[in-house]
């Protein structure tokens with residue numbers, strides 16, 4: 001059976017009690033912690049850096065941490081996030097002057113590299129580097145904010161990426177990020193995604209377990 005990963009985006013968590021909130025969402029059945037890093041330069045918003053990642057590890061969070069870098073430049077932050085306890089690190093190709101070098105830096109630090117593609121970024125940016133990637137993060141909203149609506153055209157992009165990966169015989173993970181809800185997750189999975197980021201659809205609900213269960217039920221259909 002296909003294994004699906006649910007990755008709550010802590011962008012929508014309660015920052016005043018972040019450790020407890022992340023612990024709660026993991027106890028509620030989440031698989032991975034999605035950690036959105038925004039710099040008010042690559043995207044028009046500002047969030048958190050490696051110190052917060054390290055603080056979560058020190059608090060006792062042992063689940064995989066999936067760092068989504070929406071920063072420019074990229075390379076100077078890779079080492080700090082790896083040292084702070086990141087497992088997966090993705091970045092946007094537009095924000096790196098040397099994409100292959102950034103991927104190698106992530107690997108050299110023992111983390112799993114990913115490329116994050118904005119809605120208007122073509123899949124062709126994956127040519128020549130796809131073999132080095134652990135995951136491709138398809139943005140299904142424009143990066144910078146939580147709580148936006150899923151862009152329907154991305155369904156076809158995910159499908160094309162599935163074909164691209166399968167034709168090469170790779171097992172690259174397709175991660176989707178933005179506007180994922182219980183009522184669209186099945187369609188996104190049908191298109192070929194296996195890892196689902198969701199911020200507002202989980203953290204804005206009173207019962208995290210119920211929200212995650214609704215995702216799993218939709219995926220099991």
Ligand SMILES: O=C(CO)[C@H](O)[C@H](O)COP(=O)(O)O
Nearest residue numbers: 143144146147178179199200
């Ligand atoms: O990378 C992101 C925004 O740039 C977030 O991960 C994403 O938008 C998740 O939030 P939501 O599920 O509320 O759309």
Ligand SMILES: [Fe+2]
Nearest residue numbers: 009036068177
């Ligand atoms: Fe994200």
